[in-house]
Amino acid sequence: MHGERPVVPGSRTTHDRNVCLRHRLWIGDGITNADEQVDVSRLPDALQAQRHHRNLIARHGRRWVRSAYPDARKIYFTWLQSTADPFDLLDTASRLLATGTGKPPSQDLTLTMVFHPQVVALAGLLAGREWERRAVATGHVAWLVEQITVRSILIGYIPKERKDPLVQWVEHYFSLHRFAAFHRSRRIYDAFFPRETIPPARQAEEADAETRWSPFPPYYRC
Numbered sequence: 640m641h642g643e644r645p646v647v648p649g650s651r652t653t654h655d656r657n658v659c660l661r662h663r664l665w666i667g668d669g670i671t672n673a674d675e676q677v678d679v680s681r682l683p684d685a686l687q688a689q690r691h692h693r694n695l696i697a698r699h700g701r702r703w704v705r706s707a708y709p710d711a712r713k714i715y716f717t718w719l720q721s722t723a724d725p726f727d728l729l730d731t732a733s734r735l736l737a738t739g740t741g742k743p744p745s746q747d748l749t750l751t752m753v754f755h756p757q758v759v760a761l762a763g764l765l766a767g768r769e770w771e772r773r774a775v776a777t778g779h780v781a782w783l784v785e786q787i788t789v790r791s792i793l794i795g796y797i798p799k800e801r802k803d804p805l806v807q808w809v810e811h812y813f814s815l816h817r818f819a820a821f822h823r824s825r826r827i828y829d830a831f832f833p834r835e836t837i838p839p840a841r842q843a844e845e846a847d848a849e850t851r852w853s854p855f856p857p858y859y860r861c
Contacts, residue, residue: 653835654708655696657755658689668712669748674739679752681735688756695763700849703766705835711762714804715754718793728753761792765808768851775854780809813854820855828853 657667663680670676679685696704732753733743744752764770770783783805787796798806819827834849 653701654705655689655692657692658685660686660689665748665752667751669745669751675744675748677736677738677744677748677752679736682732682752684756685752688759691756691763692759695759695766699763699766699768700851701836702832702834702849703851704762706832707765708758708762710808711765712758714808715758715761715793716750717804718796719750719754757792760790761787764790764792771854774809774813780806783809816853817855820853 657665658679659666663678663686665677665679665685692704729746729749732749733746736744736749736752738744743749764783764786770780770786773782774780784796784798787793787805801807815831819831
């Protein structure tokens with residue numbers, strides 16, 4: 640990213656372009672013009688999260704990280720709505736951060752930047768296949784719940800009811816796979832899990848790096 644330049648708002652085309660590492664500016668979610676870009680040099684975890692985000696794409700495939708990222712953000716901020724801020728984290732962050740006009744960012748934007756590392760970590764967990772394999776084998780999501788604490792995404796997380804946003808997401812995710820697995824056209828996966836960018840041309844028999852086997856029989860590639 641040595642040659643990376645700040646992105647003009649509106650030109651951002653992919654979900655992983657949130658931080659300009661060269662200029663240490665937040666250029667992603669919540670930014671509508673250049674003056675709103677925020678210096679995040681005092682948020683080293685946000686800078687690291689940008690690198691982590693791109694590594695996740697290389698590891699799991701852009702399609703799957705793109706599919707998981709907005710859901711991870713929605714899940715995480717739903718959790719935050721019921722969580723107190725005993726250390727006044729947001730007020731502290733607001734005093735450390737400023738937009739290009741010298742004004743503190745909005746509370747929503749501050750939340751987005753401060754908790755971006757946790758959202759990216761959760762997106763990577765949801766985009767991976769290990770939780771899926773274990774959930775199919777055991778019939779429950781205990782491993783996924785455990786990993787959310789182990790990876791410091793949300794310490795002490797225990798879903799208390801079926802309305803928990805993560806539990807609802809898992810049920811919806813598997814329902815889509817079950818429906819698609821028995822659909823006549825394998826292209827149904829493109830509707831449920833759309834690609835973010837146009838894949839490079841490949842031979843007919845060559846598998847795309849972002850394709851996977853469905854977790855349910857008849858195990859179509861998706």
